[in-house]
Amino acid sequence: MSGKLQRLKVETTWGDIKVELIDGKVARCSLPFLAGQPETPFSVKASGTDAASKFVVAALSGKPAKGPTLLFSEALAKENGKLEGTTFQQQVWQAIAEIPPGKTKTYGELAQAIGRPRAYRAVANACGKNPLPVFIPCHRVLAANGNIGGFTAGLAWKRLLLTGNRA
DNA sequence: ATCTAACAAGTGG
DNA sequence: CCACTTGTTAGAT
Numbered sequence: 796m797s798g799k800l801q802r803l804k805v806e807t808t809w810g811d812i813k814v815e816l817i818d819g820k821v822a823r824c825s826l827p828f829l830a831g832q833p834e835t836p837f838s839v840k841a842s843g844t845d846a847a848s849k850f851v852v853a854a855l856s857g858k859p860a861k862g863p864t865l866l867f868s869e870a871l872a873k874e875n876g877k878l879e880g881t882t883f884q885q886q887v888w889q890a891i892a893e894i895p896p897g898k899t900k901t902y903g904e905l906a907q908a909i910g911r912p913r914a915y916r917a918v919a920n921a922c923g924k925n926p927l928p929v930f931i932p933c934h935r936v937l938a939a940n941g942n943i944g945g946f947t948a949g950l951a952w953k954r955l956l957l958t959g960n961r962a
Numbered sequence: 963a964t965c966t967a968a969c970a971a972g973t974g975g
Numbered sequence: 976c977c978a979c980t981t982g983t984t985a986g987a988t
Contacts, residue, residue, distance in 0.1 A: 881983085901971085902970075911982070913982070914981075940972085942970095945970030
């Protein structure tokens with residue numbers, strides 16, 4: 796297994812977004828941490844023409860970006876022969892991945908979806924460990940009272956992903 | 963192997 | 976607004 800490892804980079808005014816592909820499947824994604832809301836307006840400086848790069852750019856632009864070839868369950872599986880994440884986490888990530896485009900869900904809803912209605916706290920926990928931010932739309936997960944919740948790389952990204960970069 | 967603290971939430975007082 | 980609940984994880988013992 797394991798064929799080629801490919802590293803992509805989308806350069807933006809907020810920093811570089813790095814994506815790692817294994818055999819053409821998205822294996823990992825990381826965004827630069829932003830402590831607060833940057834004063835610089837967001838824009839993409841440079842990006843590749845491959846599907847993954849396009850997906851990232853589209854997601855950040857609020858376009859109808861249809862999830863292309865994520866197959867994330869395949870993508871997440873074994874990187875070192877080891878599964879990425881625990882069973883529970885994978886269930887959570889899968890549930891998140893199934894959120895219809897343009898919609899949002901609450902942590903509680905997701906907890907119900909995986910059959911553990913009281914585990915909303917754990918769900919949030921799993922969100923924070925999501926290895927594929929942006930690809931797995933954990934930014935569409937909000938708290939029940941409408942609060943925005945949190946985001947691994949900083950709330951600025953989450954807001955951007957939710958509202959789209961209409962600027 | 964067991965225990966404890968921490969967490970991106972929720973419900974109730 | 977504050978405090979108690981709740982399930983899972985990571986790190987220490």
